Structures are given as structure tokens and as C-alpha cells.
Amino acid sequence: MQPIVIIGSGMAGYTLAREFRKLNPEQELVMICADDAANYAKPTLSNALAGNKVPDQIALGDAEKMRTQLNMRIETHTWVKEINAEAHELVIEKDGHKTTQAYSKLILAVGANPIRLAIAGDGSDDIHVVNSLIDYRAFRDTLANCGTEHCEDKHVVILGAGLIGCEFANDLKHTGHKVTVIDLATQPLGRLLPSHVASAFKNGLEEIGIQFVLGTTVEKVGKHEKKGYVITLANGQSLLADVVLSAIGLQPNITLAKSAEINTSRGVLTNARLETNQQDIYAIGDCAEVNGTLLPYVMPIMQQARALAKTLAGQQTSVHYPAMPVAVKTPAAPLTVLPAPIGVDINWETEELEDGMLAKATDAEGTLRGFVLLGPTAGKQRLTLTKLVPDLIPVSAE
Structure with a gap:
């Protein structure tokens, strides 16, 4: 055989x-x-x-x-x-x-x-992506060897305010780097969060010093003789950075x-x-x-x-998807998301808490199809809510 x-x-x-x-x-x-x-x-x-x-x-x-x-x-x-x-x-x-x-x-x-944007400039080839341990090693080497000796003087610009971009932003800021996140969307985690939760999530990251430049995109990344790179945005703004990381999906x-x-x-x-x-x-x-x-x-x-x-192994088996929440690794704004299935009409019901919020996505029949838990208190309801959500793909032969 x-x-x-x-x-x-x-x-x-x-x-x-x-x-x-x-x-x-x-x-x-x-x-x-x-x-x-x-x-x-x-x-x-x-x-x-x-x-x-x-x-x-x-x-x-x-x-x-x-x-x-x-x-x-x-x-x-x-x-x-x-x-x-x-x-x-x-x-x-x-x-x-x-x-x-x-x-x-x-x-x-x-x-x-990794999706790569077509970006002009003589520094565009130096934009890092991290999709493997090999990529990550190259990113860390650049981070260690660029700019000045002290972390707080190193500015990392991240392209993309999605899940990975926000996680890297939190991690880099936690270790003393200056971080700016750029995205064409008007909110972080635009595909996962309703706008009111996204706004609160963004505030949580901004409170530790992460900067967001939203509603615009990068047009050019050029080399800068003193500070690594100069980044020109479509809105006319420009930024200086030591390292540029692309995390747009x-x-x-x-x-x-x-x-x-x-x-x-x-x-x-x-x-x-x-x-x-x-x-x-x-x-x-x-x-x-x-x-x-x-x-x-x-x-x-x-x-x-x-x-x-x-x-x-010889036992024909279909994949079974129970409700599977995603924990976003952003300790500055603890977040758990269970996205509602694409194509299902949902209504959001939100409960404000002292340290965050709990948002439930229900369908026309009132069935819970997804949720967002922001903050430590909301996060404690993860297991309880998960049990209420029906399987995404039922067991079937096809």
C-alpha cells in the first residue's frame, strides 16, 4: 500500500x-x-x-x-x-x-x-510579514538591530487593524515599543465586532499608548537616512518608523x-x-x-x-463544528469573539459593564448565534454562552 x-x-x-x-x-x-x-x-x-x-x-x-x-x-x-x-x-x-x-x-x-499591498517607495521591499517562524525570526532580528538601543525609541508601524495586527500591537507596546496601527477601515477588527464594541476595544488599546490611524491607507514607504522609513498615507499624513509590519490578512x-x-x-x-x-x-x-x-x-x-x-483510518467521519469562540490576545482590552455565521441576519443586544461589555447576536427566532465579550467580567460568561449557540456545520455525509 x-x-x-x-x-x-x-x-x-x-x-x-x-x-x-x-x-x-x-x-x-x-x-x-x-x-x-x-x-x-x-x-x-x-x-x-x-x-x-x-x-x-x-x-x-x-x-x-x-x-x-x-x-x-x-x-x-x-x-x-x-x-x-x-x-x-x-x-x-x-x-x-x-x-x-x-x-x-x-x-x-x-x-x-499573507496578502501584500502594492506599495510604492524604495522601502516597500523591507515591509515584514509574519506568517511563519522563519518570518518571525527575521522580524525580531530587524527589531533588535534597528534604530536605537532602547525599545521605547523604536517605532513599529503595523498595516492592518485586524486580529493579528491588534495582537502584535499589544505585544509590542507591552514590551516598550511605540506602535501605530493603520487601516483603511474606520474601526479595528471591523469584520468581527459591531461598531460600538470596536470603539470600546480601540479605547482600551489607546489607553496603553497604541495609536490608530484609520480610514486611510499607505501609499508609499521610503527609506529615511536617520529613522528607518518614512510612510506616506493617502490622507496626506506621513510617519517615521523603524520597522513596518504588514498584517492585513x-x-x-x-x-x-x-x-x-x-x-x-x-x-x-x-x-x-x-x-x-x-x-x-x-x-x-x-x-x-x-x-x-x-x-x-x-x-x-x-x-x-x-x-x-x-x-x-477507515471510519468515514464528517467534521463537526461546535460553537468555537476566539480569544484575542490583547490583555489591554481582553476580548473573546464568537462570530455569527455569514449570511444570517442578526440583531445585537449589548449590556454595559463596569470593565467592558457583553454583546449578543441573535437571529430572527431569538436564537443566540454569536457574541462578543470585552473585559474580564464579560469573559467569565464564555462557557455559559457558548453552550447556547447551535453548531455551525451539522454532522452530515456531504
């Missing part, structure tokens, strides 16, 4: 391998990845500074440790150039040499790529899937069993659009991995 092959060594790929090994210790497993296959949790990158973790302390295991732990072959620094779905075979390239790899089942765990990596005639939309399209339209090919994690839904968060990945592991 040919091996099960996983493309990608992120959280989705490693979690699937771990869950499968609980059910089948012997079936041959192969992981193929373009980097060094270090095993780490990407969400830890946006608060590693406050946790006093240097990049070398973030990885839970290198490729050799993971090979032993999971009894699997890991091909590092290897690129999948082609998927031949009919022949159940991959064309892979390593060190300039191409070979083939057969598979019995193939899992795409290829993640998502991710796009599922669908290039490889499309080349193999696997159906894609925003992500790689699958049914509830995580099957694509090509026989014996599955998708999982940030790249997977399951029944029309993209959920690039930790808990959905865990649910997907458990379900797919059972399927690969």
Missing part, C-alpha cells in the same frame, strides 16, 4: 498526523514541506515578546524529533511541483532534482499566504490545487468529510473551505484533524 502523504508542516498537518497515529501506529506517513518542518503553534508568534520567548524557544520540535515522535518520513525543503490525481502521484523537487512520490491518500495542508494557498483541477473558490473546496472533487485528495486547515466556510482558527483545525484522522 502506498503511503498517506501530507503536504504542509503547519499546525493542520502536524495535528492530523498526531491524531492519525493515535488510531493507526503503522501505516506509512510522509510529510512534504518547503521549509525546515519545525513544529510550532503559529498563534504564539503574536505574543512571544510579552512571554519573553525568543524565536529559538518557540518551536516544540525540529523535523528529526517529529520524525521519531510520529513515526513518519518528513521531506524538508521540498517543493511539490505537480499533482497527478489520476495516477495518485506527485512530482517533487529537492535541491534542484525532481522525483516522484506515490500516495494512497493525499492531504493538502498548505495554509494561507491571509489568502488560502490554492495554486497547487487549481493546477490539479481541484475545485477552489476562496479556498480549496471540500465537503464535510474534507474531501475535494478529486478522489483520495483532502484539504485541511487554513486552505480548506469546508461546505463554503473558511475558519482560519485553531479550534476548527483541531476538529478537522480529528475527523479526517478517523476517515483515513
Whole structure:
């Protein structure tokens, strides 16, 4: 029997391998990845500074440790150039040499790529993105070596006031950096929060010194002889910065899937069993659009991995999504969000608290479909409210 092959060594790929090994210790497993296959949790990158973790302390295991732990072959620094779905075979390239790899089942765990804006200026190529431990190491190196010796004199400009941008802003400010967040939207976390909660959340971050420049975008990043970079905004304003970090979002990596005639939309399209339209090919994690839904968060990945592991072990299993709140790592304004499903008409009911607010999203029948908890007191109701929200995707065969 040919091996099960996983493309990608992120959280989705490693979690699937771990869950499968609980059910089948012997079936041959192969992981193929373009980097060094270090095993780490990407969400830890946006608060590693406050946790006093240097990049070398973030990885839970290198490729050799993971090979032993999971009894699997890991091909590092290897690129999948082609998927031949009919022949159940991959064309892979390593060190300039191409070979083939057969598979019995193939899992795409290829993640998502950072969205990059087209920004003018001779400093635009120096804009950092953090989508991997390798990216994070480069960002920390720049942060350590730029500007002056003292953190408070280093100004980091963050493009994007979404979840990751706000988490990095909190982390950098907590460790003494000057931070400015720029976004075209008029509020932070625009896709997750109603405006009145977003305003209170923004106030919480501003109270610790984080600055927001909203309703505009960056037109140019030029090098500055004394202060790193000069950033020109569409509203005519300009800023000086030592480091520029882009956190404007991710796009599922669908290039490889499309080349193999696997159906894609925003992500790689699958049914509830995580099957694509090509026989014996599955998708999982940030790249997977399951029944029309993209959920690039930790808990959905865990649910997907458990379900797919059972399927690969011979027990056909659909993914089951219970209500899965997202904790935003911004201690200056503690926030938990359970987004309401896209396409559901909701009404917001808000309760003001001394240290925050509780906002409930209910549908036309009065059913709780999502919520936002801002502040320590509201956060205590997380478990109680979560139990009231119906499953996002019911168990089904399709």
C-alpha cells in the first residue's frame, strides 16, 4: 500500500498526523514541506515578546524529533511541483532534482499566504510579514538591530487593524515599543465586532499608548537616512518608523490545487468529510473551505484533524463544528469573539459593564448565534454562552 502523504508542516498537518497515529501506529506517513518542518503553534508568534520567548524557544520540535515522535518520513525543503490525481502521484523537487512520490491518500495542508499591498517607495521591499517562524525570526532580528538601543525609541508601524495586527500591537507596546496601527477601515477588527464594541476595544488599546490611524491607507514607504522609513498615507499624513509590519490578512494557498483541477473558490473546496472533487485528495486547515466556510482558527483545525484522522483510518467521519469562540490576545482590552455565521441576519443586544461589555447576536427566532465579550467580567460568561449557540456545520455525509 502506498503511503498517506501530507503536504504542509503547519499546525493542520502536524495535528492530523498526531491524531492519525493515535488510531493507526503503522501505516506509512510522509510529510512534504518547503521549509525546515519545525513544529510550532503559529498563534504564539503574536505574543512571544510579552512571554519573553525568543524565536529559538518557540518551536516544540525540529523535523528529526517529529520524525521519531510520529513515526513518519518528513521531506524538508521540498517543493511539490505537480499533482497527478489520476495516477495518485506527485512530482517533487529537492535541491534542484525532481522525483516522484506515490500516495494512497493525499492531504493538502498548505495554509494561507499573507496578502501584500502594492506599495510604492524604495522601502516597500523591507515591509515584514509574519506568517511563519522563519518570518518571525527575521522580524525580531530587524527589531533588535534597528534604530536605537532602547525599545521605547523604536517605532513599529503595523498595516492592518485586524486580529493579528491588534495582537502584535499589544505585544509590542507591552514590551516598550511605540506602535501605530493603520487601516483603511474606520474601526479595528471591523469584520468581527459591531461598531460600538470596536470603539470600546480601540479605547482600551489607546489607553496603553497604541495609536490608530484609520480610514486611510499607505501609499508609499521610503527609506529615511536617520529613522528607518518614512510612510506616506493617502490622507496626506506621513510617519517615521523603524520597522513596518504588514498584517492585513491571509489568502488560502490554492495554486497547487487549481493546477490539479481541484475545485477552489476562496479556498480549496471540500465537503464535510474534507474531501475535494478529486478522489483520495483532502484539504485541511487554513486552505480548506469546508461546505463554503473558511475558519482560519485553531479550534476548527483541531476538529478537522480529528475527523479526517478517523476517515483515513477507515471510519468515514464528517467534521463537526461546535460553537468555537476566539480569544484575542490583547490583555489591554481582553476580548473573546464568537462570530455569527455569514449570511444570517442578526440583531445585537449589548449590556454595559463596569470593565467592558457583553454583546449578543441573535437571529430572527431569538436564537443566540454569536457574541462578543470585552473585559474580564464579560469573559467569565464564555462557557455559559457558548453552550447556547447551535453548531455551525451539522454532522452530515456531504
